[in-house]
Amino acid sequence: MNIVVLAGGISTERAVSIVSGTGVCRALRERGHRAVLVDVYGGVEAALVQDMFPESYDVDKAAAYIRSFDEKIGQMIASRRAFFGPGVLELCREADVVFLALHGADGENGKVQAAFDLFGIRYTGTGHLSSALAMDKGLSRKLLQAAGVPMPEGTKLVRGMDTGLAGLGLACPVVVKPCCGGSSVGVSIARDQKEYEAALREAFSYEEEVIVEEYVAGREFSVGVVDGEALPVIEIAPLNGFYDYKNKYSAGATVETCPAEITKEQTAEMQRLALLGNDALGIRGYSRLDFLMREDGRICCLEANTLPGMTPTSLIPQEAAAVGMGYGEFCERLIQVSMR
Helix, strand or coil, X not given: CEEEEEECCCCCCHXXXXXXXXXXXXXXXXXXXXEXXXXXXXXXXXXXXXXXXXXXXXXXXHHXXXXXXXXXXXXXXXXXXXXXXXXXXXXXXXXXXXXXXXXXXXXXXXXXXXXXXXXXCCECCCCHHHHHHHHCHHHHHHHHHHCCCCCCCEEEEECCCXXXXXXXXXXXXXXXXXXCCCCCCCCXXXXXXXXXXXXXXXXXXXXXXXXXXXXXXXXXXXXXXXXXXXXXXXXXXXXXXXXXXXXXXCCCCEEEECCCCCCHHHHHHHHHHHHHHHHHCCCCCEEEEEEEEECCCCEEEEEEECCCCCCCCCHHHHHHHHCCCCHHHHXXXXXXXXXX
């Protein structure tokens, strides 16, 4: 198949996206596909304009080309209006499918998916509406709770609102995070009023809306869903602090156990909630839902991810490996499910 692996972009998760895309492109090449790695914002390399899906291709060279834009992104945003880089839409229209290795805003929030729907471009993952719903933690909270998926107590704040904890019905410790962010960028745990005020400033530096939730002490888990079936539960135990950006993407910073060492009943319940949440948000194809287990054993959902990471330390490939599916095979599986 001729495949465009779309990565990069302008979100706070650009660097992670490039790592995901590089791994996916290399794996698909190794399995005989003519995959090419492209920066959705930076645009298509000149060589690909002449030969779109070459038989011989250097994935590492392509990744280096994408990273050459890293220091220029701010300047590029200021100087142009279009999101899609030169030649990107043209190349994607010629592909059999586009593997979306994008993470974060303008990649995971449904905008790219909506544009592709209009252009008749086939892509991996769920559609534009469910992408947008899952990305907005304020909206997804309401939909998940209405479907019977337990969530931590919390609320959405808009810049300029009264942000006092007493008025929110919460007390420290609390978790403060951007409403539409990912990879734990801008997320803070506030244990007193001073830390809470600092956490709000941090979260509002990314977005106009933030989520404030009760801090839930307990164990953290994740469950991938592929084609309506839940994968094995994986437990995430950071060696230091919480599962933040650094712990997510630094090798050896987190102990990940799959299948998780919990009871059969707890496993079944978490998988049930993952499927329930997946359906509540209208997600099709694949996703990953994150959970916390309170010290008394009660489970609550943190969020849903419609384009989960595909880096060497990412969770959903590890869950697939637990059922005997290697990384390359898993990439192909995601394509097959999405195209169907």
